[in-house]
Amino acid sequence: MKLYDDLKWRGLIQDISSPKLEKKLNNGGLTFYIGTDPTADSLHLGHYSSFLITKRLANAGHTPLILVGGATGLVGDPRGTNERNLAVKEEVEKNFLKLKEQVQKNFPYEVVNNYDWVKDITIIDFLREYGKHINVNYMLNKDTVKRQLTTGLSYAEFSYMLIQGLDFKHLHETRGVDLQVAGSDQWGNITTGIELTRKTTGDEIYGLTMPLITDSRGVKFGKSEGNAVWLDKTKTSAYELYQFLLNSEDDMVIEYLKRLTFLSKEEIEQIEKEHLESPHLRIAQKKLASEITIDLHGQKEYDNVLKITNSLFTGDVKNLTSSEIEQSFKGVPTTQIDTNKNIVDLLVESDITVSKREAREFIKNNAITVNGDKILDENFEVTKNIAIDNKYIIIRKGKKKYYLIIFI
Helix, strand or coil: CCHHHHHHHCCCCCEECCCHHHHHHHHCCCEEEEEECCCCCCCEHHHHHHHHHHHHHHHCCCEEEEEECCCHHHHCCCCCCCCCCCCCHHHHHHHHHHHHHHHHHHCCCEEECCHHHHCCCCHHHHHHHCHHHCCHHHHHCCHHHHHHCCCCCCHHHHCHHHHHHHHHHHHHHHHCCCEEEEEHHHHHHHHHHHHHHHHHHCCCCEEEEECCCECCCCCECCHHHCCCCECCCCCCCHHHHHHHHHCCCCCCHHHHHHHHCCCCHHHHHHHHHHHHHCHHHCHHHHHHHHHHHHHHHCHHHHHHHHHHHHHHHHCCCCCCCHHHHHHHCCCCCEEEECCCEEHHHHHHHCCCCCCHHHHHHHHHCCCEEECCEECCCCCCEECHHHCECCCEEEEEECCCEEEEEEEC
């Protein structure tokens, strides 16, 4: 399958600036760029879904550049809702270094910073060399600008698209970049760069946007939506990433396999067939979770994730390390204690049961385990000596409800 057809089949093309781009993509040889602003110290899953285009195009003979916008990050892109708070310069610089390292680990291509060529442009030069060529009415017709006008739009954010247009023109003239690729929310910024370059050089350059990745309600995966799954494993562990993907909705998971993996059309169609026949087996979700976890964190981390998952499924948690417990029990009800406790008292004090009577009933019915062992004696003492690493007690009530007790 040719590159353009593959991208279309995967749902990775929303807009293209010219029909000529199809042939150019199929022929290879383009230098292109994709960018992000350093508004956080890690990329998230939404970025991952877009940045995978670098590998897809590189595999087809194109040359990627990745831009981390130290300049645009100081201004802020209109979101179509309300004004962003201006980032602190030192924070942007620190985030740039972290993102550069992370990008090159996961997407091993050259990283550039638009601050390097924007910082020395004077306001007069900016207005004469760039602002003169873009009509205000043209800018006002961009969707993100139109939507944000109702809540207020500063000149700083209004100028963002012109700075990004400046980037496209600069990279075209200095690095031979002829294509910008981005999420669909960047279409207005891309076309501004195309227009600016056409008016100032006469050259034709191209743009391609991809649909933003969302859940079934249309909520995108991103930090501004409050549901970010970070690529930095110190912010979102490999286990958390795996579990997030494993819980993908049945009616969305095939779309995610197309857009977030390099599995072939034939492989995905076979997975889809098995998924539709036996959705309860979660075959598609497991494949999605394994592919992305391995791509981002490697086989060793994935094997460790499977170990944690199996331990929690079977209840055999004694072999978990402190690090694995901290990864897998984020968000689990947690109680801290500083002394040994009778199991009945601990179940009540930790809100695992509502009363001592209920606690005794659960124990009598073999429904309480401590670190994987069934508790049959209501006089059992929970002590630091039996804690994992002398710190963690894992209580399971019934088959699925876990609670964490930490000795302090």
